[in-house]
Structure formats: C-alpha cells, structure tokens
Amino acid sequence: MVRTAQATPTSYELLTRRIHRQVMSPNAQSKRQTVIVREPREREDDWDLLLERLGEEESVRMTWMGNGVVQLTWTNQHPD
Template sequence: MLQEVPIGVAPQSFTPYQSLISRIHRQINSSAAQSTRHTTIARQPDESASDWDVFLEQLELEESVRVTRIARGVARLMWTNQHPA
C-alpha cells in the first residue's frame, strides 16, 4: 500500500550514494543471486566513480564477501551464507 505524504512535506529522497547502495542491494537480494551466492555488478553512467570506489572498498572490508574487480566500473561479488537456514 502506498504511504501518503502530508501536504507540504517532500517524500524522503536518497543521496546518489544511497541510491547506488539500494540498487546493488536489490540485485544481491534477487533470487538468482541468492541461490548462487554471486553476482556481477556494474556502475551506471549516471553514478559517481568516487561513490562506486567507496562502495567497493566498504564491501572489501566484509569478511563474508569477496570482491573481484573485472573492469573499470564492473565487479563480481561472491559471498558465504552468514545465516544458515
């Protein structure tokens, strides 16, 4: 159900970095990526190269995630299941 926004109040907007994280999060959580525990991500033309690099650096700090930079703006993510069923 859509949430109503009171008159005069702007809906919450994301920073470009938050939008990047949200987009990749959706890709990682797709059923295809979850079943194989890997996905290839790519920076979109309208996304900042600096934001992309910061995001990948943050991912590289995660013990359960392996980041392989394939090309400029493209990376393969592989992860282990931290919460077994």
C-alpha cells in the same frame, strides 16, 4: 492530514539500493554471487565508497573483471 517531508535520497543511497536489490534477487541468492557494474549516471566517488565498504565485509569476496565490472561472491552467514 499531516504530511511529513521525505528527504531525497543521496546519489550514494540510490547506488546502494540498486546493488542491494541486485544482491537480494532470488537468482543471486541461490548462486551467492552477482556481477555489479557502475552505471554512467552514478558518481565515481560513490562507487569507490561502495567497493571500499564491501571490501570490509568478511563474507564478501570481490573479483575485478576489468572496465569497472566487479563480481561479488559471498558466504551464507546464516546457515539453514
């Protein structure tokens, strides 16, 4: 049996996976919005990079609510 080594995800990858799960949740998808918050264990530079990349998305609107809380709203890019 041959095993392949799995790379340990970076802190940024872990952050993006968490936010992706949150955005893809049925509740967030039905409302097309969610509120994201940086958790204490997450790096500030990772958080800044994530927000920068989200800000580049034309379909995403970010509203800063204070204390590191950001509301994301988005349009449906693939209408039914």
